[in-house]
Amino acid sequence: MMMKKLLACIAALILLSVPCMGICETDHEIPTIVTIVRAPDQEKAERPPCFPDPTENYIPMPETENYAHGKKVVSGVHADVYVSKNVNDGKTDTYWESKGLPAEMLIELGDTYSISTVGVFLNPASIWEPRQQEIAVWVSTDGIEYMEVAPAFLYQFDPATGNRIRIDIETVEAAFVKVIFTKNTATRTLGAQAAEICVY
């Protein structure tokens, strides 16, 4: 009888001790099933593969000289800090934004050139969502008499194609190029927007 009681006590003690196994306040090793998520071999930060580089789909521009770069530009009232000189500083992460529409951006080329293409760029980053802007181009050799060379047209800007549009025109002599914006479908602005305007 005593033996049975003793055995019962031993069994109870063993059973009671089960929940204590692995309690981490002790130095016992805690049974662990571990998953180690491995890092790939890399030598530098890369573009995530799920977002293929869209640059090969960018609308190409002429490889000739951009006559607008760094030249004098004149426009009306700009929004906030988005001044006109941003439009030909060679950087697409700065931009000009007019305070309302219509808006004109006049580029004084400083000399007379034969031009055949005007490119209008926005920041190509994907957070610059697709939008349309209605744009016309007028040119002049004397800054007084202007001639329409590209009538107003609703152009599609899309980061998938570089957020840029290309306006090809009949080759014409120009010392002044006026780019006229009459519509912008972007939801965050009431004005025209351009990170760069290039003249080739």
Next chain:
Amino acid sequence: MKRNCMTLLLLLLSIALLLPALSGTAEDEATMLTIYEGPKTMSSSSVASVSVNGYDLFVYDVMVNHEHIWNANTQPTRTPMTYFDFEGKVQIKISMPGLGKDVTSAKVIPLSYGIEPKIENGVVTFCIDEPGQYTVIFNDSVNKALHIFANPLETDVPDFNDPNVFYIGPGEWVMDAIALADNQTLYISGGAVVHSIISVANAKNVRICGRGIIDGSDYPAWNQAGSYARVPIDLNHSKDVSVEGIIIANSNCWNVNSYSSKNVTIDNVKVISGRQNGDGFTFQSCTDHVVTNCFARTWDDSLVLKNYSGSTKGITFRNIQIWTDLAQSMEIGYETDKGWTLDPEISDVLFEDITVLYNFHKPVISIHNSDDAYVHDIVYRNIVVENAMMQGDNGFNKELIEMTLQNSQWSTVKDEFGSIDNVLIDGLTVYNTANGKVPASRFSGHNEKHRITNVAMRNVNILGNPIQDLKTMKVSLNDYCDAITIE
């Protein structure tokens, strides 16, 4: 006797064999642990070494800022941070070779965890059995405090074969920006460090999830010449959006931003920032947002609601840990009508189960209605402030609670004023203050018409003492306040 011995042996053998069946299999008992290698382009911190159940973790050094006053050219410092996922129990071991001195004491916060770490030969050891955010303070100094994000195991992982799911795996990645459209999911795996920003504009049914890090360290602070704000999570005119599980570090501006958006849930998102205007969770003119189980250590307001283009309604912050190195912990304002809208309101806001680990600069609880909004039905429930260390700005804004109806440098509507009505603070506990005394609180209405009314405080305990009258609470009221009570 011999028979009895045999019986005993047989019984013990039987019990030994039965044990796994009685108590479950070894797998059932085992802790499930997921750890993430850091990118091979990066090195684990030399400041802290951390292991979990014997497995070494990759430790990141992230920007924080110990300057507790605004400085447009402030320079952040760094502190260690690490993370893992688990279910069960884990033992965490920490050594701090980069602390510059021996570890002689350690404290794990929030104090509500009730953890008493052991220190042996400079190694800090403690155990946890519930997921959460754990911060370890060494030698009673906030310098090099270690943030440990112990996530629950991942569930509801998206289907990577779904064409609407973008999967970013472990490793270091860079991309100018990620724009998500309707019905898209972005998964950032644990072990990933993504130098980018995520924009959700005019979109619906969007999910951002995973365990990885969105990192802004590539960019200068947004207010520096040539830089601009690159908001890690930017929701704009969107609805039905969820953000889960990720870490945001080293942002060059504010962090989780939502503007004119609706039906947004944010869960288990951890923000650590040390640069200019590094607000944590900041919502403007939003409705129906629920933020749960999150962490915000910030160098500007941690949780902040404003009106930019309409009213704010139905915002819940629940079970959040806050560490505010600059500005306020829970701020409504200052801009309450930046969009100059008709009849702007901020209403139906709940801050519940909020633990403020440290609040170094301005008030812990604040409503600065500095435009013309009607701010009403605001509830603060079970707010625990472990360290209310408000140093203020030149003697101002040192209060524990501050509610005002005055113009400020952030006002848009300067000739009209609003009101504050029906505010409940139910459960406010302060463990520690800068000078060991009860900090002041301030209520300031504007005029006879624009008043602060019906603010009820109850279950307030400061420095271990129940507070049951306004005088003991050091509450100052001007003539344009009514029914400000404490019980």
